Amino acid sequence: RSIMALQETQSSVDGVPHVMFIPSAGMGHLLPFFRVIAALSYHGGVEVSVVTVLPTVSAAEADHFTELFAKFPGIRRVDFHLLPFDAAAEFPGHDPFLLRWEALRRSAHLLGPLITGVSAVITDVTLASHVIPICKDIHVPCHVLFVSCATMLSLVAYFPVHLDNNQKKKAATGGVGDVDIPGVRCIAQSWLPQPLLDLEKLFTKQLIDNGREITKADGFLVNTFDALEPVALAALRDGKVVPGFPPVYAIGPLKSHTSSTSNDNDDKPAAAGSPVACWLDEQPVKSVVYVAFGNRNAVTHEQIREIAAGLESSGCRFLWVLKTTTVDRDDAAELADVLGDGFLDRVQGRGLVTKAWVDQEALLKHPGVGLFLSHSGWNSVTAAAGVPLLAWPGGGDHRVNATVVVSGKSYNCLELLSIFLKGFANDCT
Ligand code: UDP
Ligand code: UDP
Numbered sequence: 001r002s003i004m005a006l007q008e009t010q011s012s013v014d015g016v017p018h019v020m021f022i023p024s025a026g027m028g029h030l031l032p033f034f035r036v037i038a039a040l041s042y043h044g045g046v047e048v049s050v051v052t053v054l055p056t057v058s059a060a061e062a063d064h065f066t067e068l069f070a071k072f073p074g075i076r077r078v079d080f081h082l083l084p085f086d087a088a089a090e091f092p093g094h095d096p097f098l099l100r101w102e103a104l105r106r107s108a109h110l111l112g113p114l115i116t117g118v119s120a121v122i123t124d125v126t127l128a129s130h131v132i133p134i135c136k137d138i139h140v141p142c143h144v145l146f147v148s149c150a151t152m153l154s155l156v157a158y159f160p161v162h163l164d165n166n167q168k169k170k171a172a173t174g175g176v177g178d179v180d181i182p183g184v185r186c187i188a189q190s191w192l193p194q195p196l197l198d199l200e201k202l203f204t205k206q207l208i209d210n211g212r213e214i215t216k217a218d219g220f221l222v223n224t225f226d227a228l229e230p231v232a233l234a235a236l237r238d239g240k241v242v243p244g245f246p247p248v249y250a251i252g253p254l255k256s257h258t259s260s261t262s263n264d265n266d267d268k269p270a271a272a273g274s275p276v277a278c279w280l281d282e283q284p285v286k287s288v289v290y291v292a293f294g295n296r297n298a299v300t301h302e303q304i305r306e307i308a309a310g311l312e313s314s315g316c317r318f319l320w321v322l323k324t325t326t327v328d329r330d331d332a333a334e335l336a337d338v339l340g341d342g343f344l345d346r347v348q349g350r351g352l353v354t355k356a357w358v359d360q361e362a363l364l365k366h367p368g369v370g371l372f373l374s375h376s377g378w379n380s381v382t383a384a385a386g387v388p389l390l391a392w393p394g395g396g397d398h399r400v401n402a403t404v405v406v407s408g409k410s411y412n413c414l415e416l417l418s419i420f421l422k423g424f425a426n427d428c429t
Contacts, residue, residue, distance in 0.1 A: 017119040018047040020078070021145075022111065022131055024124040025053075025100040027060050027295040031379055032147045032223050033124070034068050035254040041072040049076035051114065057100050058328045060295060060357050078114055083107045091202060096327055098203055101126045105206070108134065115140055122221070125156065126206065129213040141218040148378045149404050150224045150232040150248065152397045154184045154241045159196065160211045161242065183235030191399040215242055223252035223382055229404060253382040256361045276319065276363060279352050283317055286370030289420055290387070292321040292360060293375035296328070298394045301338065308339050312347055314423020316416065319369070320353045321360065331355060361385070370416045376401045390417065 019040065023033040033050075041048050056062045069077055085106055087099040108130035115121055115134060121142045123131040128144055135142035146153050158181045166177065176197050180186040195203040214220075226233055229250075235241050236248045280288065291311070293299060299307070304322070311318050324338050325331040335353055336344055344353065361383040364372060369387055374380045376391040376398045391402040 016045070016047050018049065018117070020049045020051065020115060020118040020121050022051045022121060022123040022127060024104055024126040025057050025061065026097040027058065027064070028377055028379055029124055029126065029147050030061055030064060032254055033122075033145060034064060035256065036122070036145060036221065036251070037068065037075065038072065039255070041075055047076070048072075048074070049078050049118070051078045051080045051111070053080050053082060053100075053104065057096050058296075060328055063357070080107070080111070080114070083110070094202060098206075101206065102202065105130045112138060120218075125153075125210055125214065127210075128217065129206075129209040132213050132216050136216065143219045143221055144214060144217045146220050146222045148223075148397045149381075149401055150222050150229040150236060150250065151181075151184060151404050152378070152400045153220065153222060153248070154181045154232050154236055155179060155187060155192075155400060156207060156211045157214060157236070157242045157245060158182070158184075158211075160208050163199075163208070181235070181241060183238065183240030184232045185403070187400065187403070191403065193396055193400070195395075215245060217246045219247040219249060221249050221251045223254050223378065224250050225252050226250055228252075229407075232404075256359075256383075272362075274359070276352065276354060276356075276358055277366060280319065280363065280366045280368040283368040285367050286416070287317045288368045289314075289316050289318040289371045289373055289416070290321075290364060290369045291318055291373045292380065293323070293392075293394065294377040294380065295357075296323050296326050298323070298375045304338060305340055308343050310424035311351060312343065312423070314420045315350075316420050316423065317350045318347075318352070319363070320351070321358050322353055322355055324355065328357070371420060373420075376405055381405055388417070390420075 021033055021037055023030055037048060037050060040046055050068075052065060054062075054065075056065065069075060082103045083106060085099075085103045087094065087103065091099060091102070104127055108127060111131065112134050116138055118140055121131065121135050121140055122145050123142060125144050125146055132142050159179065162179050163176070176189060176192065176199075178186050178188050179192060189197065193203075195201045196207065198204060199208075224233070233248060233250055236245055239245055289311075291307070301324070304324070307320075311320065322335070322338070323331070324333050335355060339353065360380070363369065364383060364385045364387050372380075372384050372387045372389045373392060374384070374389055376389070376393045378397065378401050381389065381391075381401055381404070389405055391398075391405045393399040393402040
């Protein structure tokens with residue numbers, strides 16, 4: 001429907017609308033962009049270009065860009081060169097993906113000439129405060145593809161208002177406090193993304209900046225659906241969260257590019273043939289706990305050992321997709337060293353651990369998988385494919401996402417869940 005509206009209202013000179021995507025960095029942000037870009041390209045009738053910054057931070061990002069452009073040769077790659085930014089000196093020890101967002105923001109004023117003449121821009125929330133004003137200046141509609149849940153969008157939009165209200169009340173005891181999002185829910189301080197408790201943090205400054213500016217976007221595309229987040233979506237659309245909030249389109253759950261480009265039955269595991277899928281083929285139906293905490297290290301090495309101990313004593317079959325570094329290019333560790341002496345031998349046959357990039361969505365559709373232990377990154381949640389999900393939220397938006405997971409909970413895995421949790425209860429604090 002949005003494409004048709006665009007075709008009617010935003011035709012460029014030759015009659016074909018031109019949509020320019022301006023994504024940011026990190027697989028959790030890029031994957032949803034690639035999915036929408038693939039769906040739009042597959043649909044046709046629209047010229048698509050993608051602002052691309054090379055080299056990417058991680059190898060996974062580079063591989064996925066290459067795959068996208070190979071699969072859709074009609075997409076125009078618009079190379080964007082960042083201004084020099086001595087991130088290490090200015091923000092020592094910061095997350096490299098956050099620094100890439102900062103570098104993009106500082107170079108964003110150079111985007112104007114690239115955007116001029118396109119019919120519409122779709123950008124990431126991390127760049128919103130810089131890209132929206134440029135689009136306004138040259139009268140190009142700007143939508144935000146929001147990669148997390150609608151509840152998180154309501155928090156991002158309301159957080160600056162909450163801080164302003166605190167300021168007005170001159171909240172003496174200080175602290176950010178619980179955030180009571182009008183019409184949505186009250187998010188306890190301990191369930192907020194924890195960097196938000198420190199207003200001096202780069203992440204927090206960016207999020208507040210973006211949160212203030214997003215009310216000027218022309219609309220939001222969110223990877224969610226009405227049945228999953230009816231309350232948050234209604235509150236955003238009714239202007240309860242922030243009066244006059246732009247239109248919000250629930251376009252999820254987004255499909256991987258493989259399923260959006262083929263007529264395959266969605267239930268068919270597309271990872272068939274990979275070594276991990278072959279191992280899964282040998283396991284009884286719904287017997288395996290799939291353990292994954294996103295595309296980079298979400299837990300400490302000490303926690304990895306604890307999780308290993310829990311998996312071992314649970315007696316369950318498991319497939320653990322383990323990331324041990326923030327950036328995949330830095331990962332030189334041997335699994336045996338990370339997991340501790342003898343672990344892999346002791347679980348051989350019933351447990352498989354891999355550090356490789358896997359096609360998670362396809363694997364989750366495998367009949368052998370019975371439970372998903374996840375950090376509750378939003379892309380993981382929305383692709384759980386009906387597999388019961390046990391949320392173990394960590395940083396970022398994970399706790400907010402977990403509140404959404406709980407609101408749509410399923411109890412059809414009690415047996416596997418109880419055996420599994422017993423292993424953890426015995427061995428983990
Ligand atoms: N992913 C994958 N294979 C991997 C690691 C990650 O397919 O080996 C995908 C996963 O399916 C999800 C995304 O990477 O779509 C990670 O995004 P999410 O929001 O779940 O977590 P984040 O990594 O951003 O914390
Ligand atoms: N976010 C935002 N504005 C910003 C930065 C982040 O709205 O300027 C939101 C966005 O929803 C993102 C979430 O905060 O998904 C968590 O950030 P991040 O991607 O770092 O989390 P992670 O990769 O750990 O899931």
